[in-house]
Amino acid sequence: MKQDNNMSMLLDFYGVLLTEKQRLALEMYYNMDFSLSEIADNIAVTRQCARDFIKKGEAHLLDFEDKAGFYNKFQLILDETRNIQNEILKTGADKTESGKNILKSVDNISDIFN
Numbered sequence: 001m002k003q004d005n006n007m008s009m010l011l012d013f014y015g016v017l018l019t020e021k022q023r024l025a026l027e028m029y030y031n032m033d034f035s036l037s038e039i040a041d042n043i044a045v046t047r048q049c050a051r052d053f054i055k056k057g058e059a060h061l062l063d064f065e066d067k068a069g070f071y072n073k074f075q076l077i078l079d080e081t082r083n084i085q086n087e088i089l090k091t092g093a094d095k096t097e098s099g100k101n102i103l104k105s106v107d108n109i110s111d112i113f114n
Contacts, residue, residue, distance in 0.1 A: 004030055006071075010061040013071050017064060021045070022057035029054050074113060081110040 028034040093099030
């Protein structure tokens with residue numbers, strides 16, 4: 001399941017860089033849970049061709065992430081905003097006006113990425 005979620009996120013980040021059929025096949029496979037037969041019917045190709053679109057699309061997405069690393073950086077930002085939020089709450093800094101402002105700013109950053 002984690003691999004499915006990762007591939008779906010990579011598709012969100014880099015899907016526009018794929019061919020139209022690769023993107024459609026991956027969206028149907030990962031986001032809509034379509035079978036190979038359903039994908040093949042929807043994009044008017046054979047099951048083998050649908051499988052090839054998925055495999056090549058996956059390889060491209062992983063290559064894009066390996067080169068650009070946007071998804072990894074996105075995850076690091078989310079993790080760090082959660083850590084900051086937790087530290088503010090743990091120390092009770094959210095009880096002060098300054099702490100509330102910091103927490104609100106961190107929440108705003110987190111909202112941008114969610």
